[in-house]
Amino acid sequence: MKVSPRNPLRTYQFRVRVQSFSQGRAGDGYVAGVRSVSGLRTQIAPFEVWEGGNNLHRYANPNKITWEPITLEQGIALDDTLESWSQVVINFAATGKVDATRPVKREVVIDVWDENAYPQGPPTQSTSAGLPAPQPTKLAAYERTTPLFRSYRIFNAWISKYQALPKLDSMTSEVAILSVELMHEGWTRVDATT
DSSP states (O other): OOSBTTBOOOSSOEEEEEEEEETTEEEEEEOTTEEEEEOOOEEEEEEEEEOTTOSSOEEEEEEEEEEOOEEEEEEOSSOOHHHHHHHHHHHHHHHOOOBTTBOSSEEEEEEEEOTTTSTTOOOEEEOTTSOEEEOTTTOGGGSTTOOEEEEEEEEEEEEEEEESOOOOOTTOOOOOEEEEEEEOSOEEEEEOOO
8 A cells, every 4th residue: 555545654664864974975864763853844935016096905925935944863872974074064165165975954855665565674784883774775676666765955055953862861762863953955856756
């Protein structure tokens, strides 16, 4: 069964990819342990025009678009993609210098899967840190039946807020969560090709 009006999409089958640069080459790597993504919203301000002699009615047209910041929360583990990216942004803010191999603004992609099209979850392949990172489009066996439902591509994102640790409390056993807020220059939806 695929996503339908009777079988809506669940919110827990997603992965986040951040444009990464290693040895001067661009690539996309999944960020391990992302717990939540929020803020994929736009707001369009109205441009109001009043007609002369008519005080009861106004015309409103769409005007400027505001792209709200996106928040990512990640369980603190071996994957330091978000932390190292925040250090790049901090270094740029402090020095004004950009390293071509470590850009400040990057493309981020949120991939959403349909659990009903592929109940076992997306195929995985280990990363250099030994963490699972799904690569469904690179595995020939899954090219025709990819579970990828939809992607959201975020343009020129950079980390504007970074929380390295949550409140630490020795009386609880909660998972430590790293949090970042991304400013960006817009996003677009990309439907998966079947």
